[in-house]
Amino acid sequence: MRQFLIKRIWHALLTLFVMVSVMFFMFRMLPGDPTATVISPALYPKAQEALKAQFGLDRPLHEQYFIYLRNLLVFDFGISFHTLRPVAGEIGNRLINTLVLILPSMVVAYAIGAFAGAMVAWKRGSKVEGFLVLLATALQSTPVFWLGMLAILFFSIRLDMFPVGHIVSPGKFPEANLQMYLSLDFLHHLALPFMVNVAYQFCFPFLLMRSTMLSTIGEDYIELARMKGVPENRILYHHAMRNSMLPLATTLPMILGWAVAGSVVIETVFSWPGLGLLMVEAVGRSDYPVVQAAFLLIAVLTVGGTLLADLMYGILDPRITYK
Amino acid sequence: MFRTISRFLAIIWSSPAGRISLSIFCLCVAIATLGPLVAPYGPTERIYDEAGKLVRLSPPTWKHWLGTTLLGRDVMSQMLWGARPALTIGVLTALGTVLIGVNVGLLAGYLGGRVDSILMRITDIFLGLPFLPFIIVLLSLTGQNIWTIIFAMMIVMWRSTARIVRAEVLSLRERQFIAAARTTGASDFDIIYKEIAPNIMPFALVGVTFALAWAIITEASIGFLGFGDPNVVSWGSIIYDAYASQMMYRAPWWVVPPGIAIMVLVTSVYFIGRAYEEVVNPRIKQAG
Amino acid sequence: MDKTHQFTPALSIKDLDVDYNAGEHPVAALREINLDLFKGDRIGLVGESGCGKSTLLKAIMGVLPKNARTPNGQILLDKTDLLTTDGETRRKARWARISMITQSALNALNPVHKIGAQIEEAILSHKDIPKEKARERAKELFDLVGVSSERLDDYPHQFSGGMRQRAVIAMALALEPEIVLADEPTTALDVIVQDQIFDRLYSLQAEQGFSIVLVTHDLALVVESCERIVVMYAGMIVETGNTKSITRTPLHPYTAGLRYAIPDLTLDHDPISIPGAPPDLSQPFQGCRFAPRCPMAIDACWQDMPSLEPVGQAEGERLVRCHRANEMNDFRDRLSQQDFWFSETKTNE
Ligand SMILES: Nc1ncnc2c1ncn2[C@@H]1O[C@H](COP(=O)(O)OP(=O)(O)O)[C@@H](O)[C@H]1O
Ligand code: SF4
Ligand SMILES: [Mg+2]
Numbered sequence: 001m002r003q004f005l006i007k008r009i010w011h012a013l014l015t016l017f018v019m020v021s022v023m024f025f026m027f028r029m030l031p032g033d034p035t036a037t038v039i040s041p042a043l044y045p046k047a048q049e050a051l052k053a054q055f056g057l058d059r060p061l062h063e064q065y066f067i068y069l070r071n072l073l074v075f076d077f078g079i080s081f082h083t084l085r086p087v088a089g090e091i092g093n094r095l096i097n098t099l100v101l102i103l104p105s106m107v108v109a110y111a112i113g114a115f116a117g118a119m120v121a122w123k124r125g126s127k128v129e130g131f132l133v134l135l136a137t138a139l140q141s142t143p144v145f146w147l148g149m150l151a152i153l154f155f156s157i158r159l160d161m162f163p164v165g166h167i168v169s170p171g172k173f174p175e176a177n178l179q180m181y182l183s184l185d186f187l188h189h190l191a192l193p194f195m196v197n198v199a200y201q202f203c204f205p206f207l208l209m210r211s212t213m214l215s216t217i218g219e220d221y222i223e224l225a226r227m228k229g230v231p232e233n234r235i236l237y238h239h240a241m242r243n244s245m246l247p248l249a250t251t252l253p254m255i256l257g258w259a260v261a262g263s264v265v266i267e268t269v270f271s272w273p274g275l276g277l278l279m280v281e282a283v284g285r286s287d288y289p290v291v292q293a294a295f296l297l298i299a300v301l302t303v304g305g306t307l308l309a310d311l312m313y314g315i316l317d318p319r320i321t322y323k
Numbered sequence: 324m325f326r327t328i329s330r331f332l333a334i335i336w337s338s339p340a341g342r343i344s345l346s347i348f349c350l351c352v353a354i355a356t357l358g359p360l361v362a363p364y365g366p367t368e369r370i371y372d373e374a375g376k377l378v379r380l381s382p383p384t385w386k387h388w389l390g391t392t393l394l395g396r397d398v399m400s401q402m403l404w405g406a407r408p409a410l411t412i413g414v415l416t417a418l419g420t421v422l423i424g425v426n427v428g429l430l431a432g433y434l435g436g437r438v439d440s441i442l443m444r445i446t447d448i449f450l451g452l453p454f455l456p457f458i459i460v461l462l463s464l465t466g467q468n469i470w471t472i473i474f475a476m477m478i479v480m481w482r483s484t485a486r487i488v489r490a491e492v493l494s495l496r497e498r499q500f501i502a503a504a505r506t507t508g509a510s511d512f513d514i515i516y517k518e519i520a521p522n523i524m525p526f527a528l529v530g531v532t533f534a535l536a537w538a539i540i541t542e543a544s545i546g547f548l549g550f551g552d553p554n555v556v557s558w559g560s561i562i563y564d565a566y567a568s569q570m571m572y573r574a575p576w577w578v579v580p581p582g583i584a585i586m587v588l589v590t591s592v593y594f595i596g597r598a599y600e601e602v603v604n605p606r607i608k609q610a611g
Numbered sequence: 612m613d614k615t616h617q618f619t620p621a622l623s624i625k626d627l628d629v630d631y632n633a634g635e636h637p638v639a640a641l642r643e644i645n646l647d648l649f650k651g652d653r654i655g656l657v658g659e660s661g662c663g664k665s666t667l668l669k670a671i672m673g674v675l676p677k678n679a680r681t682p683n684g685q686i687l688l689d690k691t692d693l694l695t696t697d698g699e700t701r702r703k704a705r706w707a708r709i710s711m712i713t714q715s716a717l718n719a720l721n722p723v724h725k726i727g728a729q730i731e732e733a734i735l736s737h738k739d740i741p742k743e744k745a746r747e748r749a750k751e752l753f754d755l756v757g758v759s760s761e762r763l764d765d766y767p768h769q770f771s772g773g774m775r776q777r778a779v780i781a782m783a784l785a786l787e788p789e790i791v792l793a794d795e796p797t798t799a800l801d802v803i804v805q806d807q808i809f810d811r812l813y814s815l816q817a818e819q820g821f822s823i824v825l826v827t828h829d830l831a832l833v834v835e836s837c838e839r840i841v842v843m844y845a846g847m848i849v850e851t852g853n854t855k856s857i858t859r860t861p862l863h864p865y866t867a868g869l870r871y872a873i874p875d876l877t878l879d880h881d882p883i884s885i886p887g888a889p890p891d892l893s894q895p896f897q898g899c900r901f902a903p904r905c906p907m908a909i910d911a912c913w914q915d916m917p918s919l920e921p922v923g924q925a926e927g928e929r930l931v932r933c934h935r936a937n938e939m940n941d942f943r944d945r946l947s948q949q950d951f952w953f954s955e956t957k958t959n960e
Contacts (some may be wrong), residue, residue: 014444015451026464134590141536141589143543146562146582149571157572164572220718227672228733228782229705238732243723261453265544269566279456280548283463291463295456303451318723318766 004314012307019299023292024068028061040081051079072296078289082282087293091278093176095297097167098263098274100181105194106259109201114248116202117209118241121217132206140203144262148196148269155192162192165271193270197259200266204255205248212244219243249313256305260298275301327524334602341598344591351588355410358403366404366556369395380574390576393568401561402580408557409585412473412542417534419477424484425520425527431485432492433515443489449482455544462550469552476541484530491526495519525603532596536589543585558585620647621789621822622671622709627684629666629675629846636893637680640666641846643919644684648790652822653813655833655854657869658843661889664826665714666846668792670694672711673701707737710783712793712812716775720767726778727763733785752781757811773804780812787819794826809836830869834858842866845890845900848919852929862922862931862939864905867946883949899934906952907935907942 039051052058059067071078077087113136120129139147156164163169167189173180180186216222217240225235264276271277275294282290335341364370370378370391377395381387389398431442458475465471495501496519504518545551546559547566558581565571565578629641640663648654656664669675671686673693686693688708693701713719721729730752731745738745750760756777767775776796783791793812797805813836816823825833833840833854840857842850842865850863861867868885875882887904890896899917902908911934919932935942945951 011447012451015448018448019452023460026460137593138586138590141540141593142586143540143547143559143562143582145544145547145566146578146585149562149566149578150582153572153575153578220713220715221721223669223674224711224713224719225721225732226674227705227711229702229707229736230732231702231736234736238724239721243721246723257451258454261455261457264455264459264548268548276456280459283459284549286463291460295453295460298453298456299451302453306451316723319768 005311008307008310012303015303016299020069020072020296021065023295024065027288027292028064039079040084042081077293077296080282080290081287082285082290087289090290091275091293091297094273094275094278094294095301096176096181097272098260098267098276098298098301101190101193101197101267101272101274102259102263105197106201106256108194109198110205110248110252110255112198113202113205114209114241114245117206118213118236118244121210121213122236122240124214124217129210133210136203136206139199140207142200143265144196144200145265145269147200148193148266151192151196152269163189165189165269167273193266193272196270197266200262201255201259204251208248208251209244212247213240216240216244246313246317249309249316252305252309252312256309257302260301260305263298324521324524327521327528331525331528331599335595335598338598340594344594344598347587347591348595351406351410351584351591354403355406358406362400362403364397364400366401367396368400370397371395380570380577382574383576389580390574392564392574392577393570398561398577398580401556402558402584405556405558405561405581406584408469408552408555409539409542409559409588412469412476412557413535413539416473416476416480416538416542417531419473420480420534420538421484421527421530423477423481424530425488425523427481427485428488429492429515429519429523432489433496433511433519435496439489442485446482446485449479452479454479455541455548458541458545459548459550462545467550467552469555472542472545472550472552476538480534480537484527484534487530488523488526491523492519495522525599529596529600529603532592532599536592536596539585539589539592558582621650621652621688622648623685623687624667624671625685625687627667627670627686628682629663629670630680630682631666631676632678632680634893636895638893639846640679640892641670643847645848645919646841648822648824650789650822651816651820652824652839653816653837654822654824655830655837655840656824656826656843657830657833657840658828659885659889660828661892662843663846663892664828664843665794667843668711668794668824668826671709671792672705703737706733706788707786708788709790709792710786710788712776712779712783712791712796714794714796715799716772716779716796717767717799719779720775722767725764725766726770730763730778730782730785733782737786748785749781752785753778755784755815756781772800773808776800776804776808777811780808780815784815784819784821788821790822790824791816792824792826795828796825798827831873834873842869846892847900847932848930849901849932850930856929860923860939861943861946862929862936863901863933864907864935864939864942864946865901867939867943868952871947880948883947883952886952899932906946906954907938909935 039048039057041048043051057064075088077091079085080087080090083090116132120126120132123129152164155161168180168183168185169189172185173183221243222235222239225239226232230239262276263274264280266272267274267277268280275298279291279294279298282288282294332345335345370387372378378387378391379395380393381391383390387397387399389402391397392401427442427446431439431446457479461475461478462471465475501514501518504514509518542551542557543559543562546557547563549563549567551557551560551563561581562578565574571578624644624646627641627644628639631638631640644667656667658664666675666679670679670681671693675681681694684694688704691700691704693704720726724732727746727749730749731742734740734745734748735742746763749763753760753763758774758777758781762770762774767778770778776799780796796812797808800808812823823837825837827833830840837854840850840852840854841848842857842863844865850857850861850866852862857866858870861870865885868883871883872885873882885904890900890903898913898915899905899908902912905912915934917932917934919930920936922929922931922936933939
């Protein structure tokens, strides 16, 4: 178990390191003045020079690379072209905003999807099964931003039930703080993007759980449990569903990664001030330090999610322990 | 190759869901090919009425079945024009993706050892890469046109095919006929591409369908985020235009059709992939 | 042996038919099965694979797959018909009175639960006792089958094949059943382990007095240990009788084929093998199911299906399903020669 853990963490760190490096060189290899991606060309030439010295941009590339890495370790992401303030200060709240939207909706989507998938497989061949499979596939095939737009069109504009976007009403909470996240106003804003994300993310666990269950149900140990006289409900939960969760757990990293990466789209539709929206906006403004920082944080979440799911798999499947 | 594909079609045609899906897919291909020929207007043509006034945001009428946009463009015509880029980009990306994925999988699985662990480490890194954000960053650096979009999607999508193919090659490698080929002194290249690769074809085809589904949606998402090719009207970019105009909530006829078109097309692709996968490989689960 | 027959049978199967719905024609997996099982019996149920042995056991346990039908027959446990009784009665009877040692111990144990917990589960599903009591019982059972009770908290993958099989036996005995069904319990194990396990099982039977139905494709295995043998072919019983008389004087050509397939020092020639394979049970058929492979087949065999009838008087009760059972004394020698199995009548096919 210990070794497994260390190996996984090491892999995660390596993955992040490679991504950071690729990002660094990708931005430096842009045509034109390489420093243009670090220091805003809109600044006065004097100020530019000063900053260049400060960031070591007058040094050779490999030295810049080490400076960059060192800065990252202390969460120094440089200065935003747009606000001219350190990126680090602006990005923390964005990170939290993304997490409060994505994580709970993923948990709910997984719970609903896995449960529904297990149930329709258990009662194989029902009408509900056919309908849900079609629905899930259709939802999976729907661009999530379009789903979001329809939801806004219907629930916000037509029914006037939810706000059309943003995280709280304008001017209500000048500072993002705990009080804000606990307010009704926040939950009211959260509801619609939350539901849309659940609807979208539920498809995968549903379809996967259904097909795994269908093969689990034919396993000998299910038959044996039945012969043992174990009550049907216990067979369903304790044996069939419990065992069918394993493949779901192995794919969880992928899904968590997709969900975080997908925040780009869902945050854009709902003007949700998270990392994804920040990144899209920053790219639009050529605010490269912010782009890099947002991308890296998203990558950290993706890789961290992968790691977490790996560890969870180790707990769920006793056979994995001594690997 | 030809036989695999005709078997592919036969398998799909044998299930009702497959038959419906294949028909829908063919219909979309027909629209992509013929659409521009039958479209009453150009995709960016602005339409004026008799009085010379721009026909803005007209709801569906006999003249404009799906209404018009804020800039006075005919949505129906845009839909007919927009199928082609959606499908071309999707198909090219899917083919490219699978081409890379299959080769990486073949080499890693067959050569094993050092090559395998390096290639798999790279695959793992790509698996950790946030999909859309990476594409966006890449596009913001390379500029946006059809080719850079295809390239960007390919770079991140080959990873799943590579894994599946590798797993299959690992089990094939131990089989009789491969060992036989090896003892007769066939070169690695011959074994990989003449003996193993044909057996991988079904997996490659499954990969192509799922990659196609993904690519179509991703292309739309890229368009929606404003990183599409500005000179091309595709189903995704129609939704983006509606969104960017801030008028979409007053003009459902503008946003609803392209979304439905994407949904129906991608759903049919998924069902085609699954119908085939169920027969050729009951083991691998639908993994996107 | 005959003394047991004075008692009413512990389990009685009457005229049982089982079909599977699959493809165009239903699979006639079992036909006209009649079988009585008495307390303390040890019956060997033999036949090549695909003869319907597992189907019969599943029918008794009430776990036939969803596509199975039982158009005819009864499975009587005391006077209750297990096929028609309500689900709860059946659930209670399972395991408490009839239990089963399954074919593959590896697949029969749930890989994600501890073995001890799986044994306790069997107990707790039937008895309203505290968990600790069930635990005690599980320990006892592990002692009985010869596995250290410290290993109750292991997972199935941590056990060797032999230990897994012992664990499955322990599970089968958990509720002190009257009848234990064993479906090819040792096919996956090597001969030495196989012997150890049977020794253990039989000595437990001697102590506790349950009856055993041992199912196998290997006649040699039951010849050593079972009192009675039931031979199945293509979903039907083709011969029954006590072990001695069956091995000495097989009365059905199929039984003879299985018998002479066993290496035997008293015979001066090599073991034979029956050419061909069991028939596809979804194909409608007239006459004797064995005719296509039988070197003794005559025209009547292709026309009429023989019925299961008593034959001979000498060595206990014998039931045989063959038109030419009375002529067997003339054929037995030839049936022990491989050549005869390839001989003339085969051209009838
Ligand atoms: N679920 C099923 N559906 C259809 N046919 C089946 C099913 N299970 C078994 N059969 C068929 O029924 C026959 C008897 O099978 P089985 O009882 O497993 O035989 P045995 O245990 O003697 O090998 C075989 O021909 C087999 O193919
Ligand atoms: S009835 Fe005829 S075919 Fe069948 S076993 Fe007897 S002799 Fe052979
Ligand atoms: Mg069997």
